Amino acid sequence: MRNPPLSLYIHIPWCVQKCPYCDFNSHGQKSALPEAEYVAHLLDDLAEDAKLVGSRPVDSIFFGGGTPSLFSGDSIARILQGVKQRVNLASDAEITLEANPGTVELAKFGGFKAAGVNRISIGVQSFQEQKLKALGRIHDAPQAEKAAYFAHGVGLNSFNLDLMHGLPDQSLDDALYDLRQAIAQSPPHLSWYQLTIEPNTLFASKPPTLPMDEVLWDIQERGHALLAEAGYVQYETSAYSRPGHQCRHNLNYWRFGDYLGIGCGAHGKITQADKGKILRTVKVKHPKGYMDLSKDYRQEIKAVEQDDLPFEFFMNRFRLLESCPKDDYEALTGLSLDAFAVADKLDKAVQLGLILEDPQHWQVSEQGKRYLNNLLETLL
Known part of the structure; x- marks a missing residue:
């Protein structure tokens, strides 16, 4: 990771x-x-x-x-x-x-x-x-x-x-x-x-x-x-x-990068590769509550469940029309393609013509671009 x-x-x-x-x-x-x-x-x-x-x-x-x-x-x-x-x-x-x-x-x-x-x-x-x-x-x-x-x-x-x-x-x-x-x-x-x-x-x-x-x-x-x-x-x-x-x-964002989110209701995503986890942060939503000195700015901070990571990765990555290096998946989620049957789901998307693949990359097809929601449903 x-x-x-x-x-x-x-x-x-x-x-x-x-x-x-x-x-x-x-x-x-x-x-x-x-x-x-x-x-x-x-x-x-x-x-x-x-x-x-x-x-x-x-x-x-x-x-x-x-x-x-x-x-x-x-x-x-x-x-x-x-x-x-x-x-x-x-x-x-x-x-x-x-x-x-x-x-x-x-x-x-x-x-x-x-x-x-x-x-x-x-x-x-x-x-x-x-x-x-x-x-x-x-x-x-x-x-x-x-x-x-x-x-x-x-x-x-x-x-x-x-x-x-x-x-x-x-x-x-x-x-x-x-x-x-x-x-x-x-x-x-x-x-x-x-x-x-x-x-x-x-x-x-x-x-x-x-x-x-x-x-x-x-x-x-x-x-x-x-x-x-x-x-x-x-x-x-x-x-x-x-x-x-x-x-x-x-x-x-779309390449599954990290971001600090500050200000009312802002969301953040922080990878801690040394600990093998990804954190999500959410800030207090209303300006009055956010600027209340007696409260923390963070409403929530939690680690993303591992079984949520595959969908989160592809939901972002397949918005882009550039090809996605296969190595990025394991490097940015810490998961193998065998975990949670991700490889099988990707194979199904290929068979449906929603993505194309070569040994190193996945690529959203024209059909996948038009029916992005269908592609994402396949990967759930």
Whole structure:
């Protein structure tokens, strides 16, 4: 068993208002944000988790939310300065911050870059006013275009546009219009994913009318062709990039890498190869409880049961379209392929045409890519 690369996830839980499709741990902003107080708690939280990883280098950082761009550049700078004092941050670390187009302007992007952020992920979701309103977004199409313009202007290493399809009452033409508008902004990276109705959201209690399956499939096929024609390469189920601009942080997740998770409700995964186990951590979810000095930041820390590891590994790894080295399975789980009948399950997936294999690798097939849930069910 070996320790994989290590990342750091930092959760900022506040947003201007909760979107009806969102099941993330986010809280609508009702008053001035307690930035300084929350930053102090984040760094104390990190100091505790840093004990689990020692001097292992942190190769990437991701500020997620909520809406991290509600915080000032100074607050982000204080966080990153504190991170460097508590963990071994790689000199070439990728540092991403999620931004809502309705919460940024050029000066703020400049402040984030000065703080050390070198990659921005902009939550556009759509370029059509009607669809943005249906999704509960606070920005309009011109603000989305302006945010992309700012990202180009401040000279970041890279930036991403988040775009959704399968929106309420969306036609094929609507979806392709959004995609063409996104491509026109020339982002180095595009996350293009289908809206799904998640439990405990407003959309779950009041479901909108979503496109039929045939329309969804047409959108995916035509959209993929459009992205390929524009020079974007799909490297994960919902991720496309220009050469050299894959998201290193998310690649580490999907390759079954490790990550510290700090902030309200953040999850972490830490391998302790010398002890032959993998830990999962979960932080206190609500900001009030998280910032209560009488309580621990951790809500839970536990070792992953060995019989859960095979599915966890493949659930992540088979989202990627790159081949998976067979040696990674034993090295990152500590298990042989004979344990829990994993070899038999993989053989069945090969027979069903869901994965391809050679002596050294497994590879998701085109059929496996289309029917990923079926592939994962085969491996349960």
